[in-house]
Amino acid sequence: MLEGSKSFSKDFMKKYGVKTADYEVFYDYEEAKSYLENCKYPRVIKADGLAAGKGVVICENKNQAIETLDLFMIEDVFNGAGKKIVVEEFLQGVEASILSVTDGKVILPFLSAKDHKQIFDGNKGKNTGGMGVVSPNKYVTEEVLAGFYENILEKTLIGIREEGFDFKGVIFFGIMVTEEGAKLLEYNVRMGDPETQSVLSLMESDLVDIILNALDEKLNETTIKWNEGYCVNVVLSSKGYPEAYEKGYEISIDESLKGEFFIAGAKKEGDTLVTSGGRVLSVVGKGKTLEEAKENAYKNIEKVNFEGMYFRKDIGTAK
Incomplete structure (x- = not known):
C-alpha cells in the first residue's frame, strides 16, 4: 500500500513524521471541486491508485485543476485509480530519486539519481514514465543526504516496524530537494525505470548478494561498493x-x-x-x-x- 495508494502513503508519512508536502484527500467530487475553487495555486493533484506513472498533474490555476478533477473522477481515465484523489501543496525545488533495499530492520540506500519526466527538452511538455536519468544527482549534496536519512529514511523504517509490515525488498524514495531540505514525494516498492539503469551501471558490488542479504536479514553487515563517476x-x-x-x-x-x-x-x-x-x-x-x-x-x-x-x-x- 505504500505505493498502491497515495492517500495511504501520505497518511503513513504524517503518522510517523516523514517530511513531506501538506495535503488533503478527497473521495467526493463536489468537495474536491469546492476546495480547488478556493485554494492557492499551483497545486498538485494525484490519482490515489496506480496510473502507469501518469496520475500526477501540476495544476497552475483553478481551470486546469477542475479539468484534471473531471478527468480523474468523472471521466475515470484511470479505470478507478482516480476516483479518490490527493491534492498537495506544490513544492519548489529539484526532484531526486533514491533507490534502496530493506530487510525490515535496515534500509540500505543506493546512489541518488535525477529523472527527467517531461517529454521535451527544457523539462517541457507532458509527463512520461521518464525520458532520461543522471546518477548520481548533483543536487543531492552531503547536507541534503543527512536530512534525508534523518527526516525520511529513518522515520520510514520506524513506521515499517511499528505497523508490523513483513517487508523485504526495494523501497524507491521520490524526493524534492527544497530550500528546507529533502521532502518526500512518494514511495515506490519496485526499482524505478529509467533510474535503475543508471544507478546499477555504477554498482561494483553484486546486486544478487545484496538481495540475498536482504532476504537473510543481513543488511547491517552489507556495504555497497560503487564505481566513481x-x-x-x-x-x-x-x-x-x-x-x-x-x-x-x-x-x-x-x-x-x-x-x-x-x-x-x-x-x-x-x-x-x-x-x-x-x-x-x-x-x-x-x-x-x-x-x-x-x-x-x-x-x-x-x-x-x-x-x-x-x-x-x-x-x-x-x-
Whole structure:
C-alpha cells in the first residue's frame, strides 16, 4: 500500500513524521471541486491508485485543476485509480530519486539519481514514465543526504516496524530537494525505470548478494561498493509518445553497443527486433565527469535506429 495508494502513503508519512508536502484527500467530487475553487495555486493533484506513472498533474490555476478533477473522477481515465484523489501543496525545488533495499530492520540506500519526466527538452511538455536519468544527482549534496536519512529514511523504517509490515525488498524514495531540505514525494516498492539503469551501471558490488542479504536479514553487515563517476541514461521513444504512437518498426542496434543499452518497449518478430511500446529502449554512457558521461551516452545513441525514434537531447544538462 505504500505505493498502491497515495492517500495511504501520505497518511503513513504524517503518522510517523516523514517530511513531506501538506495535503488533503478527497473521495467526493463536489468537495474536491469546492476546495480547488478556493485554494492557492499551483497545486498538485494525484490519482490515489496506480496510473502507469501518469496520475500526477501540476495544476497552475483553478481551470486546469477542475479539468484534471473531471478527468480523474468523472471521466475515470484511470479505470478507478482516480476516483479518490490527493491534492498537495506544490513544492519548489529539484526532484531526486533514491533507490534502496530493506530487510525490515535496515534500509540500505543506493546512489541518488535525477529523472527527467517531461517529454521535451527544457523539462517541457507532458509527463512520461521518464525520458532520461543522471546518477548520481548533483543536487543531492552531503547536507541534503543527512536530512534525508534523518527526516525520511529513518522515520520510514520506524513506521515499517511499528505497523508490523513483513517487508523485504526495494523501497524507491521520490524526493524534492527544497530550500528546507529533502521532502518526500512518494514511495515506490519496485526499482524505478529509467533510474535503475543508471544507478546499477555504477554498482561494483553484486546486486544478487545484496538481495540475498536482504532476504537473510543481513543488511547491517552489507556495504555497497560503487564505481566513481557518473552515468547518463537516455530513453529512446516512439514518435507520438506519451500519446498515440505506431508500433512494429524494425530496430537496428550496432553490435559495438553490447552492454550499454536496455530494451523496454520492444519484441521479437522472428529474428527481427521491433518496437512495441512508447519507451522502446534506453542507452547509457559512463564517465569520470558528468560531461564525459553525457557525451558517451549520446555517442552510443548514434548506434541505434528505428523509424520515428525520439529522444531528449538535454539529459545531463537540464535541471
